Amino acid sequence: MMRRLAITIASIVMACAGPAAAERLVVSLSNHRVAVTSNFVGEELVLFGTIEPDPATSPLRPPYDLVVTVTGPNQTIRTRRKERVLGIWVNVDSREFVAVPSYLAVLSNRPVSNIASQDTLRRLQVGLDNFLLPQRIGVDVADTVRDEPFRRAFVRLQTQQGLYRESGTAVTFLTPTVFRAAIPMPAAVPTGTYTIDVKLFGGGVLAARTSSALEVIKTGFEQYVADAARDYGLLYGMATAMMALVIGWFASVIFARD
Amino acid sequence: MQIYLPIADLPVNVFLVLGMGLAVGYISGMFGIGGGFLMTPLLIFIGISPAVAVATVSSHIAASSFTGAISYWRKRALDIALAMMLLSAGIVGTATGVWLFTELRALDQLDLLIGLSYVTLLTIVGAMMIYESVRAIIRTRHGMPATLRRPGSHTWLHGLPFKLRFKRSKIYVSAIPVWAIGFIIGFIGAIMGIGGGFLLVPMLIYFLRVPTATVIGTSMVLTLVTMASATVMHAATNHLVDAVLALILMVGGVIGAQFGARTGQKMRGERLRLLLGLLVFAVGCRFAYELVVRPDDLYSLRYVMGG
Numbered sequence: 001m002m003r004r005l006a007i008t009i010a011s012i013v014m015a016c017a018g019p020a021a022a023e024r025l026v027v028s029l030s031n032h033r034v035a036v037t038s039n040f041v042g043e044e045l046v047l048f049g050t051i052e053p054d055p056a057t058s059p060l061r062p063p064y065d066l067v068v069t070v071t072g073p074n075q076t077i078r079t080r081r082k083e084r085v086l087g088i089w090v091n092v093d094s095r096e097f098v099a100v101p102s103y104l105a106v107l108s109n110r111p112v113s114n115i116a117s118q119d120t121l122r123r124l125q126v127g128l129d130n131f132l133l134p135q136r137i138g139v140d141v142a143d144t145v146r147d148e149p150f151r152r153a154f155v156r157l158q159t160q161q162g163l164y165r166e167s168g169t170a171v172t173f174l175t176p177t178v179f180r181a182a183i184p185m186p187a188a189v190p191t192g193t194y195t196i197d198v199k200l201f202g203g204g205v206l207a208a209r210t211s212s213a214l215e216v217i218k219t220g221f222e223q224y225v226a227d228a229a230r231d232y233g234l235l236y237g238m239a240t241a242m243m244a245l246v247i248g249w250f251a252s253v254i255f256a257r258d
Numbered sequence: 259m260q261i262y263l264p265i266a267d268l269p270v271n272v273f274l275v276l277g278m279g280l281a282v283g284y285i286s287g288m289f290g291i292g293g294g295f296l297m298t299p300l301l302i303f304i305g306i307s308p309a310v311a312v313a314t315v316s317s318h319i320a321a322s323s324f325t326g327a328i329s330y331w332r333k334r335a336l337d338i339a340l341a342m343m344l345l346s347a348g349i350v351g352t353a354t355g356v357w358l359f360t361e362l363r364a365l366d367q368l369d370l371l372i373g374l375s376y377v378t379l380l381t382i383v384g385a386m387m388i389y390e391s392v393r394a395i396i397r398t399r400h401g402m403p404a405t406l407r408r409p410g411s412h413t414w415l416h417g418l419p420f421k422l423r424f425k426r427s428k429i430y431v432s433a434i435p436v437w438a439i440g441f442i443i444g445f446i447g448a449i450m451g452i453g454g455g456f457l458l459v460p461m462l463i464y465f466l467r468v469p470t471a472t473v474i475g476t477s478m479v480l481t482l483v484t485m486a487s488a489t490v491m492h493a494a495t496n497h498l499v500d501a502v503l504a505l506i507l508m509v510g511g512v513i514g515a516q517f518g519a520r521t522g523q524k525m526r527g528e529r530l531r532l533l534l535g536l537l538v539f540a541v542g543c544r545f546a547y548e549l550v551v552r553p554d555d556l557y558s559l560r561y562v563m564g565g
Contacts, residue, residue, distance in 0.1 A: 036262060039260055039261065040262045076561075078560045079557055087550060088370075089553055091367065157557060157558070158559070187268065188267060188268055222264040225264040225502060226264040233493050233495070237489055237494050238490055239501070240493060240499050243317070244320040244485075244489065245321070247321045247505075248323070250512075251515075252324075252329055
């Protein structure tokens with residue numbers, strides 16, 4: 001209720017701000033559900049969209065810039081650092097990144113640093129460097145400066161696995177107002193609900209914003225096995241041990257040489 | 259052909275994993291060992307997390323040792339009484355190992371523990387096997403009979419109380435060293451994802467004077483039960499056993515083991531032990547290298563449960 005009220009007030013304020021034209025984003029995703037099956041090796045989703053004038057009569061003012069931020073389900077991930085202790089390399093120090101996206105892709109039509117000022121990017125959390133990645137430091141949970149070694153290592157390792165990425169070429173403008181974004185889903189994508197946040201920039205200022213969602217699910221046999229392992233660990237273990245015995249017995253029957 | 263592993267959460271090539279199962283199975287059949295000390299590092303190498311590798315390999319070893327145990331049972335080369343005695347302690351050892359595995363995983367020191375245990379165990383056992391077999395080979399060259407020191411000399415182990423008689427193996431020993439050996443094998447197996455056959459066989463021969471006729475069959479029964487229970491315990495506590503991965507490994511493993519056993523029977527005993535010693539030592543050195551040399555990446559990630 002409060003939210004709706006706030007939006008109404010905001011729109012009134014915007015309407016009162018004068019004849020300044022506003023834009024509206026209309027987006028559509030090629031597929032809202034990614035199924036992880038036994039032969040899943042990754043997939044690419046395509047997001048199509050157009051920039052519409054709002055209200056319909058107001059003129060559009062290209063060129064526009066577009067940033068698509070895709071975030072996967074939150075996860076707590078520990079980053080560990082090895083140090084030399086008594087001649088061998090041991091995990092000594094570690095930091096916990098609390099409730100950070102398990103998947104994070106920042107896709108745009110040109111490098112985000114060219115799209116808007118550093119202040120704007122920081123405030124809107126645009127780009128891997130500007131995204132909030134809270135760490136547990138003692139009893140506090142806070143994001144650090146982007147050059148902090150643990151944060152840099154974390155982003156680098158997630159990028160190496162294809163789970164974090166920033167691409168200044170993944171969004172293409174087909175016409176000045178129609179765009180297409182390729183969202184890569186690597187084979188190791190975590191399952192869960194993903195949110196897609198689309199931001200439109202005009203002249204370095206946020207002009208419009210919309211969001212969408214998609215779901216990554218394990219299906220069929222994979223889902224069954226993963227659920228069984230998590231929910232019925234003991235039974236699952238016994239079943240696996242039985243399978244071992246049956247295969248072992250089977251082999252001795254097949255290869256019996258008498 | 260790629261297949262997605264539900265617990266390891268990554269796709270692997272079926273033929274690659276099947277080939278690894280075949281190759282390790284061949285070696286294990288040839289030397290009469292489980293082959294876990296080769297399989298676990300190989301799985302880690304193709305990108306499976308050490309924890310999932312250790313937990314899954316235990317089920318693979320259970321399968322191959324069951325095949326072996328059946329064939330030794332047919333040849334009546336199996337001492338059930340001794341196996342049961344070792345087992346009663348082996349289960350306790352496995353449970354302790356799984357518990358420590360869980361604790362250390364929470365402390366981020368599991369990889370270190372696995373690495374260190376591999377280095378110490380494999381280099382020492384490998385070096386001992388090389389030494390022993392080279393001496394045996396030299397002695398046969400000089401025309402001397404290559405028999406091991408005859409069990410007859412009594413050690414302090416024979417002075418311990420709770421003596422038991424094992425009829426099939428024709429030995430009369432205290433229960434204490436039997437329990438100790440069972441516990442150690444169960445414990446090491448759960449932590450390192452190995453059956454411990456390459457450790458158990460020499461221990462049984464040198465400490466308990468078990469004759470060679472029954473030693474491998476008996477060791478296989480122990481391996482079978484500790485690894486089957488390790489599978490169940492790892493699945494129940496850590497939820498890390500990947501049944502799909504285990505199935506592919508088992509199928510490759512049991513087939514490879516049959517061919518390996520045929521090759522092994524054609525080779526001379528001391529040659530076989532030298533080869534196995536070199537293999538064990540090489541794997542140990544590989545792990546030592548990894549611990550001592552500065553890693554390419556000092557940082558690593560671990561997913562914390564929940565969230």
